[in-house]
Amino acid sequence: MRQTALFFCLTAVNGMFFKLKPNAEKCLKEEVHKDILVKGNYQIEELANVDVNLKITDSKDHILFQKDEASEGKFAFTLDQADVFSICFISKSSGQSRPIDISLEIKRGVEAKKLR
Numbered sequence: 001m002r003q004t005a006l007f008f009c010l011t012a013v014n015g016m017f018f019k020l021k022p023n024a025e026k027c028l029k030e031e032v033h034k035d036i037l038v039k040g041n042y043q044i045e046e047l048a049n050v051d052v053n054l055k056i057t058d059s060k061d062h063i064l065f066q067k068d069e070a071s072e073g074k075f076a077f078t079l080d081q082a083d084v085f086s087i088c089f090i091s092k093s094s095g096q097s098r099p100i101d102i103s104l105e106i107k108r109g110v111e112a113k114k115l116r
Contacts, residue, residue: 015105022050022093022100032108033082039112040087043072045101049094052102059084076112 020026032038044052056065058079065075070089079085091100 015103017103019099020089020091020102022091022097025088025090027086027088029084029086031084032079034080035078036109037076037078037112038106038108039076040104040106041074043103044070046071047097047100050097050100051092052100053090055088057086
């Protein structure tokens, strides 16, 4: 099952929180201009027998950031042309599990320089 959310104004979004079902994928897409810094922090709840992979790609499927068995961390990137990037969280469960809590904070441009 693949779920996709599309939103356009990340500079107004300081952070978001969502639940990811077991053995599911949720992708967020955003358009960004050339040479604009994009930075983010993520935190993924750790559950037994559940792994969450994080993958950020551009519209041509070039990998901008990737982390298998992610739990928490940071990422940063710029694009050499205006494009749309996708942030995808993919959960893999080897048993019955409840949805996983994920928090994500993304900033770009001048706001990205303020993100710790």
